[in-house]
Amino acid sequence: MEPLIITVAPVGAEATRQDNPNLPLTPGEIANEAIRCAEKGASIIHLHVRDEDGKATQARDIFQETIALIKENSDVIIQTSTGGASWMTADERLQPIELKPEMATLTTGTVNFGEEIFSNPMPMVELFAKAMVAQGVKPEIEVFEVGMIYNALRLVQKKILQLPLHFDFVMGVPGGIPGEARHLLYLIESIPAGSTWTVAGIGRSELPLGTMAIVMGGHVRVGFEDNVYYTKGVLSDGNFQLVERIARIAKEIGRPVATPEQARRILGLDQ
Ligand code: KMH
Ligand code: ZN
Numbered sequence: 619m620e621p622l623i624i625t626v627a628p629v630g631a632e633a634t635r636q637d638n639p640n641l642p643l644t645p646g647e648i649a650n651e652a653i654r655c656a657e658k659g660a661s662i663i664h665l666h667v668r669d670e671d672g673k674a675t676q677a678r679d680i681f682q683e684t685i686a687l688i689k690e691n692s693d694v695i696i697q698t699s700t701g702g703a704s705w706m707t708a709d710e711r712l713q714p715i716e717l718k719p720e721m722a723t724l725t726t727g728t729v730n731f732g733e734e735i736f737s738n739p740m741p742m743v744e745l746f747a748k749a750m751v752a753q754g755v756k757p758e759i760e761v762f763e764v765g766m767i768y769n770a771l772r773l774v775q776k777k778i779l780q781l782p783l784h785f786d787f788v789m790g791v792p793g794g795i796p797g798e799a800r801h802l803l804y805l806i807e808s809i810p811a812g813s814t815w816t817v818a819g820i821g822r823s824e825l826p827l828g829t830m831a832i833v834m835g836g837h838v839r840v841g842f843e844d845n846v847y848y849t850k851g852v853l854s855d856g857n858f859q860l861v862e863r864i865a866r867i868a869k870e871i872g873r874p875v876a877t878p879e880q881a882r883r884i885l886g887l888d889q
Contacts, residue, residue: 620884621876622868623837625786625816626655627664628857630843631674631703638846638853643668645680649687654858655841656694659865661881662721663688664839665714666699674703681714693878695887697721697758700746704734708742715749720887722750723786724757726769730793736762740769747778756887758816759785762794767808782812784885786839789827790820797823802830814885820844824860832868840864 628642628651635641642651645667652663667684669675676699685696698714700722715722724746725738750757757779759770773779787805790797795805797819809815816837819827824845828838840860848854848863865875882888 619835619873621874621880622832622864623662623816623876623881623884624660624861624864625662625664625697625818625837625839625841626652626660626857626861627666627818627839627841627843628652628655629666629668630841631666631699631701633842633846635672638842640854640856641842641846642857643672645684645687648684649691651857652688652694653691654856655861656692656878658858658861659875660694660861661876661878662695662697664697664699664723664841664843665719666702666843674706676700676702676706676710676713678713678716682717685717685719695720695878695881695885697723699723700750701725701736701760704731704736708745712746712749715746715753715755718753719755720882721756721758721885723760724750724770725760725762725766726773727763727766729762729766729791731762732792740772743769744773744776744778747773751778756784756885759783761785761787761805762791764795764805764808767805771810781810782814782886783809785809785813785815787815787817788820788844789817790823797821797827799826799830802827806834806836818844821847822850825863828864829867832864832871832873838864
């Protein structure tokens with residue numbers, strides 16, 4: 619089995635300091651947290667940023683500042699979000715692509731997102747995919763529902779994207795596919811052979827689904843974007859603690875944790 623790629627999503631667009639007072643918000647805080655997570659075994663940072671008021675933003679300059687601070691001290695892979703927050707326009711969401719990060723997220727369909735709608739009509743998804751290809755950015759296909767896998771494959775049929783694809787199964791969002799083991803099996807069976815995949819279990823599903831992925835040859839995403847707890851009712855001291863635990867479980871099971879260089883090779887970023 620390939621080494622385990624651990625992605626950390628340290629801030630997201632929705633979590634607040636009320637949810638967990640250890641949430642990093644400023645470029646400096648996010649960068650320090652990212653570097654600490656990389657030291658614990660994360661090889662990809664799934665990056666969102668916040669404005670001066672702590673509100674989600676896709677502002678290019680804030681991404682630029684945060685990425686520069688991370689790169690000063692780490693060679694971790696930067697994966698910028700193009701999901702942003704549900705209330706953002708397409709133009710707003712696409713801004714960080716101009717910085718040519720190694721990776722970016724690409725959600726290939728629309729989904730209920732709690733009380734909101736995370737809107738991704740196919741013409742917009744195509745536009746995002748083409749922008750990523752034009753800038754040499756590898757998309758990570760964000761799958762909140764099984765149909766999103768087939769939407770991504772339609773982009774391959776249209777020769778906008780190429781196989782092999784890398785998928786992130788985001789499971790347990792209210793309105794999306796539930797965070798249950800049988801659904802993860804179904805998603806894995808639904809992607810083409812040769813694909814790579816990671817799982818981001820929301821809330822209490824983060825740890826069991828992550829453990830399944832370790833055993834099954836997938837990869838794992840953890841972090842406050844998905845889950846702010848360490849165990850039931852106990853807040854995590856930081857994202858680093860969630861990364862450290864997944865790395866520890868992997869090692870106990872006998873699966874090595876990928877360095878950023880190994881992750882680049884596994885994902886074809888070094889070609
Ligand atoms: N914040 C969600 C509405 C992504 O980063 O690409 C979308 C999201 C997905 O977080
Ligand atoms: Zn995100």
